[in-house]
Each structure stands twice: as structure tokens, then as C-alpha cells.
Amino acid sequence: MQVNQKEFEPVIAAFCCNWCSYAGADLSGTNRLSYPSNVKIIRVPCSCRVNPMFILRAFQRGADGVIICGCHPGDCHYTSGNYFTRRRMTLLFSMLDYLGIERDRTRVEWVSAAEGAKFAATMNDFTETVRKLGPNRRLEDLRCRKQ
Amino acid sequence: MDNKQKEQILRSSGVNVLKCMRCGKCTATCPNYEEMEYHPHEFVYMVEKGDLEKLMASQSIYRCLTCFACVERCPRGVEPAKLIEAVRLAAVHRQGENHIVPDDIPGMLDDDLPQQAIVSVFRKYTK
Amino acid sequence: MRKIGVFVCHCGTNIAATVDVKAVAEALGHEPGVVVSCEYQYMCSESGQELIKDSIKKHGLTGVVICSCSPRMHENTFRKAAASAGLNPYLVEIANIREQCSWIHKDIASATEKAIILGKAAVAKIHLNTPLTAGESPVAKKALVIGGGIAGIQTALDIAEAGFEVDIVEKKPTIGGKMAQLDKTFPTLDCAACILTPKMVECAQNEKIHIYSYSEVTEVKGFVGSFNVTIKKKARFVDETKCTGCGLCTEKCPMKKVPNEFNMGFDNRSAVYIPFAQAVPKVAVIDPANCMMLKTGKCGVCSKVCTVGAIDYKQQDTYINETYGAIVVATGYDPIDLGKYDEFAYSQSPDVITSLELERLMNAAGPDGGTLLRPSDKKHPHTIVFVQCVGSRCDDSRGKPYCSKICCMYTAKHAMLIREKYPDTDVYVFYIDVRTPGKNFDEFYRRAVEQYNVHYIKGMVGKVEPKADGKLSVQASDLISREQLHIDADLVVLAAAIEPDKTARPLATMLTTQMDTNDFFTEAHPKLRPVESATAGIFLSGACQGPKDIPETVAQASAAASKAIGLLCKNSITCNPCVAHSDELMCNGCSSCEKVCPYGAITYINKEFTMPDRTVALRRVASVNPAVCQGCGACTVACPSGAMDLNGFSNSQIMAEVDAICK
Numbered sequence: 001m002q003v004n005q006k007e008f009e010p011v012i013a014a015f016c017c018n019w020c021s022y023a024g025a026d027l028s029g030t031n032r033l034s035y036p037s038n039v040k041i042i043r044v045p046c047s048c049r050v051n052p053m054f055i056l057r058a059f060q061r062g063a064d065g066v067i068i069c070g071c072h073p074g075d076c077h078y079t080s081g082n083y084f085t086r087r088r089m090t091l092l093f094s095m096l097d098y099l100g101i102e103r104d105r106t107r108v109e110w111v112s113a114a115e116g117a118k119f120a121a122t123m124n125d126f127t128e129t130v131r132k133l134g135p136n137r138r139l140e141d142l143r144c145r146k147q
Numbered sequence: 148m149d150n151k152q153k154e155q156i157l158r159s160s161g162v163n164v165l166k167c168m169r170c171g172k173c174t175a176t177c178p179n180y181e182e183m184e185y186h187p188h189e190f191v192y193m194v195e196k197g198d199l200e201k202l203m204a205s206q207s208i209y210r211c212l213t214c215f216a217c218v219e220r221c222p223r224g225v226e227p228a229k230l231i232e233a234v235r236l237a238a239v240h241r242q243g244e245n246h247i248v249p250d251d252i253p254g255m256l257d258d259d260l261p262q263q264a265i266v267s268v269f270r271k272y273t274k
Numbered sequence: 275m276r277k278i279g280v281f282v283c284h285c286g287t288n289i290a291a292t293v294d295v296k297a298v299a300e301a302l303g304h305e306p307g308v309v310v311s312c313e314y315q316y317m318c319s320e321s322g323q324e325l326i327k328d329s330i331k332k333h334g335l336t337g338v339v340i341c342s343c344s345p346r347m348h349e350n351t352f353r354k355a356a357a358s359a360g361l362n363p364y365l366v367e368i369a370n371i372r373e374q375c376s377w378i379h380k381d382i383a384s385a386t387e388k389a390i391i392l393g394k395a396a397v398a399k400i401h402l403n404t405p406l407t408a409g410e411s412p413v414a415k416k417a418l419v420i421g422g423g424i425a426g427i428q429t430a431l432d433i434a435e436a437g438f439e440v441d442i443v444e445k446k447p448t449i450g451g452k453m454a455q456l457d458k459t460f461p462t463l464d465c466a467a468c469i470l471t472p473k474m475v476e477c478a479q480n481e482k483i484h485i486y487s488y489s490e491v492t493e494v495k496g497f498v499g500s501f502n503v504t505i506k507k508k509a510r511f512v513d514e515t516k517c518t519g520c521g522l523c524t525e526k527c528p529m530k531k532v533p534n535e536f537n538m539g540f541d542n543r544s545a546v547y548i549p550f551a552q553a554v555p556k557v558a559v560i561d562p563a564n565c566m567m568l569k570t571g572k573c574g575v576c577s578k579v580c581t582v583g584a585i586d587y588k589q590q591d592t593y594i595n596e597t598y599g600a601i602v603v604a605t606g607y608d609p610i611d612l613g614k615y616d617e618f619a620y621s622q623s624p625d626v627i628t629s630l631e632l633e634r635l636m637n638a639a640g641p642d643g644g645t646l647l648r649p650s651d652k653k654h655p656h657t658i659v660f661v662q663c664v665g666s667r668c669d670d671s672r673g674k675p676y677c678s679k680i681c682c683m684y685t686a687k688h689a690m691l692i693r694e695k696y697p698d699t700d701v702y703v704f705y706i707d708v709r710t711p712g713k714n715f716d717e718f719y720r721r722a723v724e725q726y727n728v729h730y731i732k733g734m735v736g737k738v739e740p741k742a743d744g745k746l747s748v749q750a751s752d753l754i755s756r757e758q759l760h761i762d763a764d765l766v767v768l769a770a771a772i773e774p775d776k777t778a779r780p781l782a783t784m785l786t787t788q789m790d791t792n793d794f795f796t797e798a799h800p801k802l803r804p805v806e807s808a809t810a811g812i813f814l815s816g817a818c819q820g821p822k823d824i825p826e827t828v829a830q831a832s833a834a835a836s837k838a839i840g841l842l843c844k845n846s847i848t849c850n851p852c853v854a855h856s857d858e859l860m861c862n863g864c865s866s867c868e869k870v871c872p873y874g875a876i877t878y879i880n881k882e883f884t885m886p887d888r889t890v891a892l893r894r895v896a897s898v899n900p901a902v903c904q905g906c907g908a909c910t911v912a913c914p915s916g917a918m919d920l921n922g923f924s925n926s927q928i929m930a931e932v933d934a935i936c937k
Binding site: 018022027042048058078144 | 344346370372373374375377378380381384385387388391392395788796808852870872904905906908910911912920922923925928929931932933935936937
Binding site for chain 3: 181216223
């Protein structure tokens with residue numbers, strides 16, 4: 001299958017913590033604030049549940065961008081989970097950068113349950129950024145590619 | 148112009164005037180209070196407002212003893228003495244600006260004026 | 275393979291207008307394991323739920339995927355419906371195709387495509403769901419209150435009133451705390467002792483309340499419902515059961531030169547003492563640091579004069595173990611040490627005092643019997659200067675960044691009381707802001723100004739210098755009149771900032787509760803859960819959570835009590851089944867998970883394992899307490915061997931979702 005650059009639609013996986021960002025995503029829906037359908041949300045209890053493995057797996061399976069959304073620092077439902085996320089992802093993203101996965105394909109964003117507009121704006125911005133970067137083929141496992 | 152001047156003063160002093168909670172402890176502690184037209188807490192507030200011309204023209208900036216009592220006692224760590232120092236410096240720097248424009252010279256000329264004076268005026272009042 | 279049913283909701287036109295629900299049901303019907311796939315107008319309605327229940331029974335479904343609104347909305351509804359049809363409620367997954375699909379997209383084709391992908395992800399996940407059962411853990415019907423000030427007293431009384439047993443642990447020999455030291459209370463000016471001591475007596479007399487005075491909590495184990503607490507009863511060298519509190523020993527004790535803590539060191543007490551006349555329990559205590567008998571073995575006067583033989587020089591610290599269902603923290607506050615404030619000459623002059631010291635000086639039970647005299651020469655002060663915000667709202671290392679909240683009001687009270695009793699006194703109050711939010715508070719402050727003529731000056735004191743004639747030279751600014759003032763004062767009173775008690779930090783570590791950078795306990799939610807800590811079963815009462823005055827403290831104490839009562843009323847607590855668990859065969863005992871757990875839910879146990887070569891080995895493995903774990907999953911990522919996993923959000927489930935989305 002040949003990827004047509006013009007029609008390139010990025011696949012974006014968004015990990016959202018159940019208490020803030022997932023609720024923020026719901027709120028942007030309730031307020032009818034649109035963002036591209038490229039973004040698919042995976043619900044996790046806390047952003048600190050996101051294992052670096054999941055992100056590697058996403059890139060392996062053909063994701064073009066991965067974004068992790070959690071509660072604002074200090075507001076974590078589990079008091080300190082997002083601090084772990086921040087540290088882990090800083091390390092992981094620099095490693096991915098080293099591997100050739102551009103920094104802009106990965107992002108950690110703090111979105112509270114009240115920030116529906118911020119969620120939509122973040123997703124719009126992130127999708128556009130990834131769209132400009134083009135398809136990610138660096139880590140993709142071709143055996144997994146859709147027939 | 149003033150805004151640029153204010154930023155320059157804030158930068159050179161390293162003082163965050165917004166930290167001030169206007170308690171006046173700096174002024175309460177100032178040993179040279181009677182001699183000063185503007186007092187430490189007023190300095191901080193005037194710089195915050197960008198009211199710099201009055202400050203730079205005031206004798207207060209030269210009467211500050213730089214004893215650092217206000218810096219020592221300020222509960223918010225605002226450091227008024229450093230701010231005064233920065234305003235003083237700005238005033239001194241201003242003395243080095245171009246105060247004479249060559250085009251104005253012909254109008255000022257006087258037959259009795261020695262040429263040397265014109266040269267020296269340029270030396271003193273221009274960059 | 276699971277037998278899965280897919281139910282796509284129209285939500286009227288909310289979903290159906292932008293998502294082709296028929297196409298979604300059709301596409302998901304081809305997914306592996308899906309035996310039935312249908313759509314319906316309102317899945318959450320009575321008939322919609324019936325449809326799900328009937329399908330579960332008819333097709334023998336072992337997994338249900340509902341494509342509808344956000345799981346935050348109706349997950350529970352559908353779980354209950356599944357449970358009533360005999361399916362484990364945790365075998366239900368929701369694909370959010372309303373808030374996160376139909377409501378945000380306008381293009382039908384792309385919205386439908388996304389809805390299908392979200393549905394596929396849910397189907398992929400449900401293949402790996404395991405039936406989960408919510409565990410239950412018992413609740414011990416007894417509460418522990420740590421701290422016996424007004425907060426602890428009020429909480430204990432309220433819990434006892436509801437019929438539950440309460441233990442109060444107080445580190446001092448008597449309960450009462452700071453309030454017992456106060457003279458009058460604002461804004462009503464009634465005497466603190468008159469309203470506090472009846473409550474203290476009530477505590478002592480209540481059969482449900484047990485007071486461990488002169489005791490400390492040394493260890494806390496366990497979790498909500500069954501905290502196992504070790505309490506150290508410090509040796510008081512007096513048998514509590516025998517002592518009648520007659521006070522004969524304190525009179526006869528030859529060692530009379532010990533500074534009296536209760537009177538802030540303004541007078542002396544004996545080595546064997548009762549802190550104050552209304553102490554509860556009214557039992558003497560021997561201060562081992564000053565008792566001649568305990569130090570040198572030569573004296574024994576108290577033992578000789580005691581008519582009931584209560585003195586016991588051989589008494590040892592004893593440890594008590596108790597199980598509690600709930601713990602209320604009420605450790606209170608202390609004024610900060612003003613030793614570093616040289617500009618106010620606090621360490622140099624005895625006439626520069628803190629407000630708490632002034633309370634004692636003015637108290638009828640204080641060192642001077644309620645007559646206000648200067649500590650240095652015992653003369654009546656004619657000019658008194660109050661300095662506000664000493665150490666409060668400070669950005670440096672000497673003070674505290676927060677507002678101590680109570681100082682404005684107690685200073686108004688002091689100023690008013692002094693002006694009333696001694697109208698010949700000039701009272702100056704130097705303030706930065708006067709903060710009086712509270713019922714009748716601002717009226718009270720205005721009364722001090724208007725009725726009692728207290729001089730309130732907007733400005734700050736910069737320097738206090740003791741002079742040779744015994745006066746204090748006060749240099750201050752008056753910001754409104756643009757003046758620098760020089761006042762010769764007789765007495766300077768500093769409104770010292772308040773800080774949490776020193777025992778709070780180690781206690782928080784024991785309780786695995788959170789604290790802020792100022793060592794105040796952090797509430798679970800600043801607005802909606804103000805008296806609960808983030809750790810289940812631990813509640814906060816009074817100034818340990820932040821600066822508070824008495825009315826606020828009492829209100830919070832009662833709120834904490836009601837939360838504790840709510841917990842104690844239950845026979846058992848249902849636990850969230852989505853908790854972490856460790857595969858003991860994979861765990862290598864590295865402690866990584868233990869370090870990241872914010873709840874202290876992970877402990878290590880030594881367990882015997884039969885190895886492949888049939889030898890038995892003792893291995894150190896992690897064990898998660900499901901009653902304590904809240905299911906954040908921090909440990910699952912920290913675990914290097916992959917032994918930790920989270921029920922309901924397992925590694926394989928999330929991976930399956932990732933695969934479904936990315937493919």
C-alpha cells in the first residue's frame with residue numbers, strides 16, 4: 001500500500017487520565033468543540049499508568065503521534081502520579097528523539113476536567129504538528145501493517 | 148521610552164517589584180529617612196508604576212546610604228536598595244547621552260566664543 | 275474465546291445524527307468473538323437495559339461492549355444491568371462515541387470510521403477482561419484522635435455522642451491545648467477557660483472517651499477500617515489510677531525553680547506538677563529532667579507526703595496496641611520561634627513579648643493574677659506597641675509565606691481589652707492589612723478603633739531598641755501620613771506567625787498522608803473534601819490543616835467527626851476491585867513499587883516457593899493490600915520485571931486497545 005502524502009491522515013493515540021483529562025475531553029464534547037477524528041482516546045486511571053511500553057507499541061503499530069494528558073501538577077487524583085509521568089516521559093521522549101522519533105510526535109499535556117477548550121485546542125495543534133511531520137515509519141513493524 | 152527604561156532598571160537590579168506587599172518595613176527601618184524625598188517603599192512603587200522621571204530627578208537617589216537595612220529587613224525579599232542603585236546608575240548613564248546636536252551649533256555661535264569651547268562641549272555632552 | 279455482545283446507542287439523534295450507527299453495529303459484528311451486534315435508540319433507558327439483559331441470557335454472553343456516551347456517565351448503569359443478568363459487572367466495556375466522537379465531529383464518514391475504531395478497541399479490550407469482585411474489609415468501631423486541643427476534644431465528643439468509642443492521644447500531661455492558655459476569645463470576649471473546661475470535663479466523664487495523656491503515637495500500621503496503632507505512654511512517675519490531684523506533692527516539692535511552660539516561662543513550677551488547676555486528667559506528673567530523686571536518688575519528699583501512695587519512681591514507658599477504624603489528626607499549631615528577629619529585640623528585651631505570652635500576662639490565672647505588668651520591672655505599661663505579621667507573609671527563610679489568619683483578630687482583642695481595663699494606656703497597632711473576614715469580625719475591629727480609640731497605623735515597625743531607661747525605642751513607618759515615627763514604648767507585642775506542631779511531619783510519615791511544604795496536612799480536595807486526607811480513613815481537624823481560629827476549628831472538628839462517624843457506622847467497606855496485584859513468581863523483591871506507591875499499599879513478605887528443581891526457597895515478594903490500593907497504577911510502570919499489573923487496566927488490555935487504534 002502506497003501512502004499518498006496529500007491524503008496523509010495521521011493516527012494519533014491519546015492517553016487520558018480518568019479524573020482530569022478524560023473528563024476534559026468529555027467536556028469539549030459537551031461544549032461541541034471539535035478536534036480532528038484522528039485522535040483516539042485511551043482511558044487510563046492515571047497518567048502514571050502509561051507504561052513507556054505502550055508508547056513504543058503505538059509507534060510500532062503505526063501511530064504517528066502519541067500524547068499523554070494528565071491532571072495539572074499538584075492536582076493529581078492520586079496526589080503524585082503525574083510527577084512520575086513527567087519524569088518518565090522526559091526520559092522516554094529524549095530516548096525516542098535519539099532513535100529518530102521527532103520530539104514533536106510525543107507530548108505530555110496537563111488538562112483539567114474543566115479545560116474542555118484547552119483539550120480541543122491541544123488536540124488540534126498536536127494533530128496539525130504531526131500532520132506536518134508526515135507519516136512515522138521509523139519504528140513501525142511492517143508485519144503489523146493493515147492489509 | 149519609560150517602559151524600556153523601567154525594564155532596564157529591573158534587569159540591572161534583579162528586583163521583582165511585584166513581590167512588594169506594601170508593608171513599609173523598609174521605610175520604617177531606613178536610617179536616613181529625614182533626608183530623603185522619596186522613601187524605599189515609594190521607590191519600589193514608583194518603579195512599578197513606571198514613574199521614573201521624578202525618581203531620577205530626585206536627590207533621594209544620592210542620599211540613600213546603601214546601608215542595606217531595607218534589604219535585610221524586607222519580609223518579601225524585594226531589596227529596595229538594589230533598586231535605588233539601579234535608578235542611580237540609569238541617571239548616571241543618561242549623562243552620557245547626546246545633549247548637543249551639530250545642526251544646532253550655528254545658531255548658538257558667538258564671535259567671542261573660543262573654538263576650543265565648542266570642541267569641549269562636544270566632548271562633554273555627546274557620546 | 276469470549277462471547278461478546280455489542281450494543282450501539284443512538285442517544286436519540288445525539289449519536290445517530292453524525293455517526294452511522296447501523297454501519298457501526300454491522301462492522302463490529304464481524305469482529306472476532308462478537309455473537310450479537312445491534313443498535314437501539316436509548317440504551318440507558320429501561321427497555322434498552324432490558325435488551326442488554328435479554329441478550330446476555332439468550333446468547334450466554336461473557337462480555338458486553340456498549341457504544342454510547344462517556345463511561346463517566348453511565349458505566350455504573352450498564353454494569354448494574356449486566357450484574358442483574360448474572361454477568362460480572364467488570365465484563366462490561368464502554369466505547370465513548372458521544373462526547374469523544376459524535377459531538378466533536380461533523381463529517382459522518384470520518385465520525386463513523388472513528389466510532390468503529392473505538393468500538394474495536396473496546397472489543398479487543400474485553401477479550402482480556404477478567405471478572406472482578408469487589409472485596410470487603412471490616413471496620414473496627416473505634417476512632418483515634420491525635421491531639422487533645424479544642425479540635426481533638428470537639429471531634430472526640432462528637433464521635434462519642436454518636437455512640438462510638440474514641441481514644442484521645444495527647445502528648446502533654448493534660449488536654450486543652452492552646453485554647454486553655456488563652457485569656458478571652460474574639461469576637462465575643464468570653465473567657466476561654468469558661469467555655470473550654472466544661473468540654474474537657476465532659477471528655478473525662480464520657481464513658482466512650484479514653485484519654486491517653488502524656489502519650490504519643492509511635493507506629494501506625496494497617497489501613498482504613500483497621501489501623502493498628504502503637505501508643506507510647508510516657509512514664510509520669512505518678513500512678514494515674516491512685517492520684518487524686520490534691521496537689522500536696524507540688525506544694526512540698528523542694529525543686530521549685532522550673533520555668534512554667536503553661537505560663538510561657540513567666541513564673542516557676544515545681545518538679546512534680548499539675549499543669550494548671552483545671553487540668554484533665556487532674557493528675558500530677560514528675561518532670562524527670564528536674565526531679566532530684568530521679569536525677570540523684572536523694573529526695574523522695576513527694577512520695578512521703580502523698581497520702582494515697584501514687585508516686586512511683588520506678589515507672590517505665592509503656593506501649594499500648596489498639597485497632598481503630600478511623601483516625602482524626604488534630605495536632606494543632608505553635609507560634610514560630612522569634613529568635614531570628616533581631617530587629618524587634620525579642621531575645622534582648624524581656625518587654626518584647628509574643629501575643630501568646632501576652633495572653634498569659636493578662637490571664638487571671640497568669641503570673642500576675644490578671645494585672646498587666648511589664649515582665650522586666652513589674653510596672654504598669656503606659657505605651658504598648660503591637661506589631662502585626664511578624665513572620666507571616668514572609669518570603670524569606672525566617673518566616674512563613676502564608677497569612678496566619680488569627681493575628682488581626684486577637685490583636686484587636688488585646689488592644690481593646692487593654693484600653694478597657696487601663697484607659698490611661700496608649701495602644702498602637704502597626705498593620706500591613708487588617709484582615710477580618712468572619713461573622714462579626716470587622717465590627718469587632720472597628721469597635722477597637724472607634725470605641726476604644728486604639729491607634730491603628732498602616733505601616734510596619736522597622737526597629738525596636740531597648741534604651742537605658744528601660745523604655746523601648748520603636749522606629750516605624752506611617753505610610754499614610756508619609757512619616758517615620760519614633761515611639762518610646764513600655765511593651766512591644768509581636769503577632770508571631772503560627773506553624774504546624776513539630777510532631778506533625780513524623781506523624782504524616784507514619785500515616786502515609788500528604789503535607790504541603792509548610793507541613794500543614796493536605797486535604798483530599800481543597801473545596802469539596804476539606805476534612806478528609808487523601809489517605810482513606812484519616813481525617814483532619816483544626817489547625818493541623820491550616821491556620822484557623824476557634825469557631826472554624828470547632829466547625830472543622832465536627833465535620834471531621836461526622837466523616838469518621840460515617841465510616842464507623844459501616845460494618846465493612848467495599849473496596850475498588852481495580853487495584854494492583856503482583857505476580858509473585860515474577861517479582862524479584864526490588865522495592866521499586868513500594869517507593870512510588872502514594873498510599874503505602876505495598877509491603878514485602880517473605881514467602882516459600884517450590885523452585886523448578888523442587889527445592890524450597892524463601893523469597894522476598896511484593897504484596898498489595900487491596901483495601902489500601904486506590905488503583906493509580908504507578909507501581910505497574912515502576913516494576914522492572916513486569917510482575918505488577920492493574921486489574922481493569924492491565925498491560926495486555928491497554929496494549930490491545932493501542933493495537934486496535936493504531937492498526
